[in-house]
Amino acid sequence: MSKAVEVRVPLSDLKVGMVVKLPLAWTNHPFLFNRIEIETLSHIELIKTLDVAFVYLISGEELLPKKTEVEIVVPELTPEQLAEQAKSVVRKSIRLGQQRFTKGANDCRSVFSKLGSDPQGAYRSAATLVEELMDHLKETETPYLASVDAGVDISINQHGVSIAVLSMMIAQTLGMNHSQLRDIALGALFHDIGKQKVPDIIRRKKTNLSDHEINFLNMHPQFGHSMLEKSGLFPKKVLDIVLHHHEWVDGSGYPHKLKGEQIAAETQVVSLANDFERLLRGEGRSPQIALGYLFKNRVQKHDAAMISALVKVLGIYPPGTLVELSNGEVAKVMVTTAEFKKPIIRSCTAQGLQSQLRFLQQEDIEIKGVIKVEQLSAAAIRTLDANSPVSFYFSTL
Incomplete structure (x- = not known):
């Protein structure tokens, strides 16, 4: 009791x-x-x-x-007790999302490791992981997105889980059915597995790649497709996602320069989610700035309805965005909410002090604007973990 x-x-x-x-x-x-x-x-x-x-x-x-x-x-609680109770729930939700993301990435790594030696076992494990993702998506009536930490150097399997989560959220917003969601989740988890065939010296190179290196890296969709097709177990929709997740509707993608409806809807969803995260990784952009850049400069590469769904999923201030508050404090967006302008944030002073979870829905404080990490003090960067790459998982709130 x-x-x-x-x-x-x-x-x-x-x-x-x-x-x-x-x-x-x-x-x-x-x-x-x-x-x-x-x-x-x-x-x-x-x-x-x-x-x-x-x-x-x-x-x-x-x-x-x-x-x-x-x-x-039910004993009446004071406003202070209610606020602390709500913060406790959010803290537990954030920890649970991080734990689930880490477990999903570890499970995905295990699947990748046995794909060659035990393809049937790998497929069963992957299917189990997909069902867990489906359960987490459906856990709340209206799922929201949370920021999770993948560490300094995000791995292929971590990236796969983050893309799966973002793609599933987009697909659900578009009204896709259960079967489509499962194919999207499975395809997203495996979409970059072909990069295992690309030498680390190319994948992790910090300077500009040579033309030869770019061409080799751009072979990873074919590498991945071949790895999965060999097993004879993966559905055609999943194989198509792996092969064509770099195709864009204007025909400027690769490897086959497909256009418009030549690209399956499921593949277009993963392509969009992957393009958004690529903008985050490549230029070190804030999620909000990356979303704005995609909306303004890459709209011709993706279906308009899908871009609208992405905007709805991410909100005005996507998880991981660094912001300045109207009271002079700085913050990192942790979880989206029903009110796009009032997400759940972790704030601190400009000097990195007084860190706390804040519910902007319950406060008069507003977000003044988006800021870049270089605008923060060293102490605020440490407090907010502002340099950590942004990945996504479902919120349990």
Whole structure:
């Protein structure tokens, strides 16, 4: 029974075996404690001599007569207690999202490692991971997006989970069916597996790639498609996502320069999510700035309805965005909410002090504008973990 809920029981319904609490100070009754385990009928008779009309039931609800209507009393909480309770829920949600993201990335890495030696086992494990993602997407009536930490150098499997989450959110916003969502999730998890065939010296190179290196890197969709097709287990839609996730509707993508409806809708969704995250990684842009850049400069490369769905999923201030508040503090957006201009944030002073979770829906404080990491003090960067690459997972709120 929840400690926050107290059940009142009239004295006429008391039974041997119940554990009750008296609504009296200990000086106003003959028992040693307010908490009483009723072991004999004499205990009940003694309670009935007290100046009370009821007692609080601690255990033994199964002994109550079926006709009894118990009165549930929920103690009133102060505004401060309610605020702290809400923050506790959000903290737990953020931790759970991070744990789920980490587990998903680890499971994905395990799947990749056994694809060659045990393709059937790899496919079963991947299908299980997809079902977990589907469960997490459907866990709340209206899912929102949360920022999670993938570390300094995001891996192929971490990137796959983040793209799967973002793609599934876009697809659900577009009204795609369960089967399409499953194909999108599976295709997104594997979309970059072909990069395992690309040497690290090319994939992790910090300076500009040579033409030869670019051409080799751009072969990763064919590499990945070949790896999955060889197993004979993956659906055609999934294989298409892996092969064509760099195709764009204007025909400027690769490897086959497909246009418009030549690109399956499921593949277009993953292509859009991947393009958005590429803008985050390549230039180190804030998520909000990356979204604005995509909306203004790459609209010809993606279906307009899908871009609108992406904007709806990310909100005006996507998770991971650094912002300045109207009270002079700085913050990092943690979770989107129903009110696009009022996400859940982690804020601190310009000097990196007084870190706290904030619910802008419940405050008069507003977001003044988006800022870049270089505008923050070193202390604020550490407090907000502002240099960490942004990845995404479903919020449980």
